[in-house]
Amino acid sequence: MSERWVLAALGVLALGALAVPLPIYALYVANLLLMYAVLAIGLDVLLGLAGQFAFAHIAFYGIGVYTAGILGNRLGLPFPLPLLAGAILAAAVAFLIAIPALRLHSIYLALSTYAFAAAAQWVFHSWDSVTGGADGLRLAPTRFFAWHIIDDRDAYPVLLGIAIVTIALRLGLQRSKLGRGMAAMRESEPVALASGIDVRRVKILAFTISGFYGGVAGGMLPLFQSYVHPDSLGLEALVVILTMVVVGGLGSVGGVLIGVVVMGLLPELLRDAAVYRELIYGAILILAVTLMPRGIAGLILRAGK
């Protein structure tokens, strides 16, 4: 079974949900998964494709959420302008932190980007006049000219469209010269450099693209949720996305999407067992890295051979 089949199956499921009148709760969960899909795919561009161990992704997501939310609230801009503005701002910030990050690698990169994400969360928490600070921010319903996106049923097709476009772009990236450059850089920077790849440029682009994806995912939130709190933009949230990518399979789009579905449904299934949430997450993380180093994608590929 190849990655193509996984993508096709997920695509059929997602499109099929349009035809079936699903209960609103199921649609909410589906919307959440679509947002996580874009978020995780974006993290994977940096982590899985380009091999850069950076932790700032949750900050890009936060920038997307707050930019889109504030533009939607205060200026009442029609969709998709708030989302695009958030994504562009997140990409710009990612570009700016990529330049100093070029000098850093492995844990130094991980720690500096982690510190950046934590500092960004502090800003969301403390910049009361703009972000609403610790009270959180109410997100006004998104408007597409006369059409108001009010509930999860309205939002689902829009979110699905965004997810399909971003996933298609990610697949295109993998086949492009830039994507191959990223993969080469992941395997060995000196070898990539020696074969004529402009490692600096590829690295900066990997950060920027990843930041853009994070911003898009952030801009998706106001479409189906009416509230955001800075506590949801910290290390815990980062670990959730990281888990999706690692459990699914670093560098594999199909794998990451499976990871999103599995890890995204888990909290819904564990609703009654919240006490054991951390134990279960911890166990999954440890089992994933010890028993399936290439994630669920690795298992599927092995089974297909």
Added chain:
Amino acid sequence: MGLVAQAVASGIVTGAIYALIALSLVILYKSTGAVNFAGGDVVMTACYIALLVLVGFGLPYWLAALAAIAGLFVIGAGFDRLVIARIVRQRHAHNSLVALVIATIGLSDLLKGSVRLFGYTDNVQTLPPQFTGPPLFLGNVILLRQDVGIVGVTCVVMLLLYAFFRFTRLGKGLRATADNPRAAVLIGIPVQRMRMLVWAIACGLGAIAGLLVAPKILMTPDMGVIVILAFAAAVIGGFTNIPGVIVGGFMLGIIENLVGIFISTAAIAVAPFIVIMAVLLLRPQGLFGGNPTFRKV
């Protein structure tokens, strides 16, 4: 002036704790290449083990402390044996750091989850101080006995650790393994057992830090976030230069308190992150001229 002197004094006390936790992170990084994101949860777990033995079983304090240190020693060794050893065996070069970090994040969740299963986390708890008595006065600076004890114990632990790595056969073997694992294997050092020992020692160090800090703070299962300050201290020392890391710990404790006085108490929370970013961007090798790192092609 008195305010600043007092702030520096209490900064040295919290700095000692940061230095101790940072030391546990750095000896692990130097000899195994792993960055322990569960470093703070180790501290937290030790506090709750001590509380369980002390309050739950009603045993004396020294036994509780011993149980906490021994417990974490075993957890560290077990984690290496069951998890780290498997990851190291996989050898996916560019993935191994990611896998090691994810594994420690998993450990962090496991420790927090396990501690929450016990009833002690419903209420905020604290451990009794090890050093009691009237406070000491140094000029116009007031020093609690516990604070003096913390700095004293930290210094003793560091000296013992130094002596262990410098003079004992085992410590030399550990250093050899850290410097060059392949050469260490060739001269007959059991590298895997060494790595397990480092994990055990690192977690034991975290336990000592936990016992020292518990009387000063309120215990919660989320107190492991203290590891951020240890990361910042480790970064100041370039993550490899042990004296630099210790100085970094003390510096950070003092910086934190001064930020609280001169900037704002809200800024204390963000200070360690600013320190981490500033040091990594301006002097990634640490403030004390540690060796710049070279990578093999």
